[in-house]
Amino acid sequence: MTVDMNEFWVFGYGSLMWNPGFEFEERQAAHLFGFRRSLCVRSWVHRGTEEKPGLVLGLDRGGSCRGVAFRIAAQKREAVVDYLRERELVTHVYKERSLPATLGDGRRVTTLAYICDRAHHQFAGALSIEEAAGTVSTAMGKSGHNMDYVRNTLAHLREMGIRDHWLEDVGRTAESLYARASA
Template sequence: MTVDMNEFWVFGYGSLMWNPGFEFEERQPAHLFGFRRALCVRSWVHRGTEEKPGLVLGLDRGGSCRGVAFRIAPQNYEAVVDYLRERELVTHVYKERTLSATLSDGRRITTLVYICDRAHQQFAGSLTVEEAARTVSASIGKSGHNMDYVRNTLIHLREMGIRDHWLEDVGRAAEGLYSAPPA
């Protein structure tokens, strides 16, 4: 990967928006074209198990995606990339890419992104709201309940003024099916 060390950016569209897990110098709303946010990855680790997978977001081809870009200090480049590879490439359902995005102030940047691998066995493809809601309401992984992931994502999308009607429908339907684990 060739990177301008003075302008290294990471694009977040799901949990990276609200839980980046790394230090950054600047955080800006950003728009990525050619890929869309989709609840299309079966989670075997963070929000489910191989026996009972959850669902997490991926960048799938087509459309565009509004999210967040984080500018990383040059001295943190290696640590951030190592951290992201450990976090995002656990089962290799994501592919690491550098793509162009536009910041809210109009600047065009090159950013590190993780897109879903449609050929991977964890790729869920297009699900109905009901199928996704059943999975989200019942799955738990090492990072917690799948319902919490969807809730947090929707909260942060709303805070940024981003509407994702399909994900909102999944969230509402999953809430109706969800029964919180005993305390």
């Protein structure tokens, strides 16, 4: 089943799932193919600094990603795109793309999504659980502690019935490191 091509949808796979920051008409579970959720972007603004970068999620090539899609009212499209560009393209580590997704109710839609730029110097690539957890447990940026970002992501993934074993392992290991450092 397809939908009206004039509809405007935004795909969220990380913080957009719980904190979109814009008004929407509809929110649906969504599945995007060809890209996977990955903690592969060094955050210099929201969850870290240039001196002590944090890690945030990116859509990296390969696999698939379950997340959410938001349908935006036509009259809000331009404002939402402007907002997302300001939020997601701060350092241009993401590329804006139109990608097909399947909604939870079976509809196929085109979504606006932000994929990581593997050539960008903030692309962290594949990290071990220990490397990622060490970064997450200590980094902080203008949007708060990196631990809160991972906690919120994992909580929302659980609410949606989505398992991300690698990210869960990073979260557990980072929690342990954070607790030891705070004691």
